[in-house]
Amino acid sequence: MVGATGVTLIALLLERTLRLLDMLAASSDRFGFVAQLAVNLVPHYVGLTLPAAFFLALIVVVNRMNQASEVDALLASGVSLTRLAAPYLVLAAALSMVSLIVFGFLQPYSRYAYRAVLHTAQNAGWNGLVPAETILSPSKTLTVTTDEADAAGQRLSRIFIRRITESGREEITTAGMAEVRRTSDGRNVQLMLKDGQQLRFNDRGEPQMLSFKDFTMQLPITGAARLLRARGGDERELTLLELARQTRSEHTLIPRETLKAELYGRLARSLSLPLLPLLAVPLGLAAKRSGRAPGALVGGLLLLAFHHLTQLGQGMAETGRAPAELAVGLPFAVFAGIAFLVFFTSRDRPGETPIGRMTEHLGALAARFRTRKAAEAAT
Template identity: 40%
Template sequence: MTGSPLPAEQRGPLHSTQRIDRYILVETLKPLFASLLVVLVALLMERLLRLFDLLANHGGPFNMVMWLVANLVPHYLGLALPAAFFISMFIIVARMGEDNELDALQSAGLSVPRIARSFLGLGVALMVFSILLFGYLQPYSRYGYSAIYHMVVNAAWDATVPQGMFVDAGEGITISADIVDATGRRLEKVFVQQDRGNGETWVTTSVTGALAATDDRQRVLLTLHDGVQVRMLPDGRRMVMEFGELTLDKPFQLVTEPFRDRGGSERELTLHELWSEMHDPKSIVPHTRLESELHGRLARSLSLPLLPLLAVPMGMAAKRARRGQGIALATLILIIYHHLIQLGESLGDVGRLSPLIGIWVPFGLFCLLCGWLFHRADVRPGENPFAAMFDAIDTLVGMVGKLFKRRRKAGGGRP
């Protein structure tokens, strides 16, 4: 026997609360994804400019930049996720407070923990995701980034010069040409700088030039025509030589040394690899660094379900046009907490403090703070500690504003 959905008037309170959960969850995901996108783009754009500068100095194809950026995404995602999650919850709770939706839900018999259930569920889901992110994605992406960076910086020169770019040919030799043919070896308007290592710098310019490797592929020859060479000596003197034809040669090696295997750093190890290395007496990574890295990753992941306990009472207190104050205060709290975890990791790395104290004590204090604030918001919504804090900030800002007005009035008659 098949049944049909019950009409709206026959549906119980469970269905209504589930709709409320879905509504809160959907409304939270919108600013969460938007915040993550904005923060990721901002962070990656700053690094992208540095990567373009790297390729301009060392040469290399454009797709190398894209691979480097792709390997940076897990790192920056781990930095942006807690802040984006907190801000999205804070905005939604503050908006629901301004629209009196929170009052309506509480009047209907829903407690603050029941209203926050969607936030807590999302926090648990993000905790699982962050364990995968910190524990497995980031170690591989860190190694991938280091491997590609090594390839770009230490890549053997292939005896070609891209047009309009400065190429580091190794051994202190830099080559550039304004016009280059399709092979990359027929050059016009050539510039060559040689740092000789004894304090001398030779700068050579020529009308044309040609690159060629010797038959044994051991040396590369650069033949220049109709140019000038300026030799700057250590004592400040300069020697100028004009030439019709000049050949420069240098050792040539096309093979790049391979990058090391993954695991040279504790940050490149997955969670289970960290655990195995901690119990391996032959590990090349110090035990203190392994232990601090493991505890630091777990503490950061487990912190995500605590953020709703902080965001909900703060959002409830910021419903009267106090979003700016709330975001600033939340940013300050999260930054302090992040740096305390980092400090605990650093002290654990050098063996000055056990990670059980340096990392988990700040985590425990943060957990107690969030739990106490959430409990106060549930038991005494009208006596939210954040509301009193925001009132104090308003009073302080008002006093400072009045002080500046008085000073302006007092100095108004001065020339």
């Protein structure tokens, strides 16, 4: 479970990190910001990956015991399926408490921290580099773009600069080549422009055109802005206790149905963990002949459907199309019903469940397909 969680978490963080680096290409401290953003994303991705990793680990462990005939020996000695699943149920209950902490407290604070860091990064100003084919607006008075740039963003080709002077007049500068250099104080950059022209207006408002071979222009590196609002402007930034308190309050800035949908959605995701052993143990036992892939696939589809139906229910509750209790509670009740049905129908004959028979059929179909493909390749 730890291995599956770690691998999935790293993959998701790497994918998001690449997008963040692209988004913050012009930030003055993009690597520091990306590290902070990635850390604040960990609780979000842990909440997503924990149920899937736990379910996959259960399938693998139970199937491995089944393949080694350990489960047959336990059942023959009088150990029931319920007793066999008991340790996994205890572990699931402990993980459910961990999930409540993650969903209820860590995610709200980390989501607000992520937004605060992202806001600061996006308003951190220009770092003195100009990415190719990107329009930079470090301030309201300065716009810079270039057609081509090297990997460091310091050697530019076909550059365009629009600046509003202190007197409020517009100044347009174009150049065939430019080199960007930071000043020693780190607060400004110097643009060493070559083969260009500058259009500006004098005090009488008359246009003046300047052509140059070499021209040096100094531009400021802008500073960072701060987050303006406090935590709690979004229901996803509220802890479980704050959500419960605000759903009972008569005066809330966020609609009550939205608060209820968020509260019930978090509880449903956390309380779904104790249901996973009821589903995974029979599927793991049914995988002795067909392998664990079909069981893991069916279970994964059920988990995915539960996750998206819960999100759909939250959306319907927020828009007032259905009560939050029904919109979020119905997917949880259906998922719980399937888990209990699979477990209790497998107690008399472990592994003999409707889903187990379906996975066997899927495994047989896959085997026949592979055999046919192998025969076609041989001929």
